Amino acid sequence: xxxxxxxxxxTLPRLRRVALLTCLAASSILIQQPAMAADEQMRFxxxxxxxxxxxxxxxxxxxxxxxxxxxxxxxxxxxxRTLGDRKLPLVLTSPGGDMAAAMAIGRLIRRNGLGVAxxxxxxxxxxxxxxxxxxxxxxxxxxxxxxxxxxxxAHACALVLAAGVRRxxxxxTAVEDIPIGAASEAGTKKLVAYYGEMxxxxxxLVEGLRDEDGNLGHWQLFxxxxxxxTLAVDQLVDAQICRGTPAPDNCRVFTTMDxx
Numbered sequence: 001x002x003x004x005x006x007x008x009x010x011t012l013p014r015l016r017r018v019a020l021l022t023c024l025a026a027s028s029i030l031i032q033q034p035a036m037a038a039d040e041q042m043r044f045x046x047x048x049x050x051x052x053x054x055x056x057x058x059x060x061x062x063x064x065x066x067x068x069x070x071x072x073x074x075x076x077x078x079x080x081r082t083l084g085d086r087k088l089p090l091v092l093t094s095p096g097g098d099m100a101a102a103m104a105i106g107r108l109i110r111r112n113g114l115g116v117a118x119x120x121x122x123x124x125x126x127x128x129x130x131x132x133x134x135x136x137x138x139x140x141x142x143x144x145x146x147x148x149x150x151x152x153x154a155h156a157c158a159l160v161l162a163a164g165v166r167r168x169x170x171x172x173t174a175v176e177d178i179p180i181g182a183a184s185e186a187g188t189k190k191l192v193a194y195y196g197e198m199x200x201x202x203x204x205l206v207e208g209l210r211d212e213d214g215n216l217g218h219w220q221l222f223x224x225x226x227x228x229x230t231l232a233v234d235q236l237v238d239a240q241i242c243r244g245t246p247a248p249d250n251c252r253v254f255t256t257m258d259x260x
Contacts, residue, residue, distance in 0.1 A: 042066035042094060043128055044079040048141035048252070050124045054239035057253045058140075061147060061237050062114075063121040063128075064090045068097030068156050073104040080112060087249040089115035089236040090164070091147045096155025099179060103194050106163030110198065116164030118173040119233035120151040140254035149173055149232040162198040162226055169221060170232040176215045178226070180205045200225050 043066055049058040062079060090109065096102075109116060123145040126133035136144055149170040153161055158178040161167055169175050180202065182188045195202040204224035208216045221227045229235060242251035 040067050041069050042072045044076055045128045045143050047121050047143045047145050050144045050146055051239050056255050057242045057251055059237045060088055060250050060252055062088050062090045064092045068094055068102050070098055070101050072101050076105055076108055087113055091117055091119045091121055091233055093120050093151030094157035096157050099156045102156035102159040105160050109163040113165050115166035115236050116161050117168035117233040117236050118151055118153045119147050119149050122146045122148055147233045147237045162200045167227045168229045169227045170230055175221055178205055
């Protein structure tokens with residue numbers, strides 16, 4: 001295992017260091033992703049906050065969890081169609097997956113002007129895999145819960161995170177194994193171009209100091225603009241944000257009159 005240190009940083013010429021890190025990244029990309037079971041593939045569900053006291057105006061978000069596969073962009077498109085013009089942030093956790101699909105998802109996110117936060121959704125009542133669940137009837141949404149700053153965004157997931165108009169990764173989250181190169185020169189050029197398209201500083205991802213596991217710290221992620229804030233996911237989903245004027249698109253009013 002390669003361990004980066006300030007001493008090594010001083011002794012390796014810059015070009016050699018860049019080449020070495022790029023080779024390390026490329027070799028990691030060549031590791032075959034495990035086959036995805038149906039319940040491991042990324043699923044998208046719209047969630048309404050169960051935060052105490054938020055009703056009748058609560059925040060909502062898209063919970064995105066699981067492996068990124070070739071069909072994942074289509075699944076996200078279908079979810080966005082149900083929302084019309086509303087812009088809900090993604091609360092994202094994923095071990096990675098298909099890099100081309102991740103870039104397609106990223107462009108879809110940027111085109112729709114969505115924020116992204118690394119985090120997990122703790123569901124209350126019905127879970128996404130529950131069939132015929134009626135626990136959330138009359139609650140204004142099929143799924144309700146709480147978004148928390150926990151979870152891991154690894155490998156291709158970082159390309160999805162890079163696309164958010166706001167990109168959050170707070171304490172308790174991990175952004176790991178960020179791809180900085182590909183198995184071919186053409187693939188690396190596409191990756192570098194994608195980062196540039198999203199406003200991420202690829203060179204900082206390449207040259208940033210790493211921990212003993214080879215990952216960049218939160219400050220390096222911020223410096224590279226892969227994240228724009230190291231605050232918690234609350235910044236996108238806490239009920240407090242609905243008190244502004246105008247309220248964000250992910251604040252929705254629900255009353256019993258909506259049930260009639």
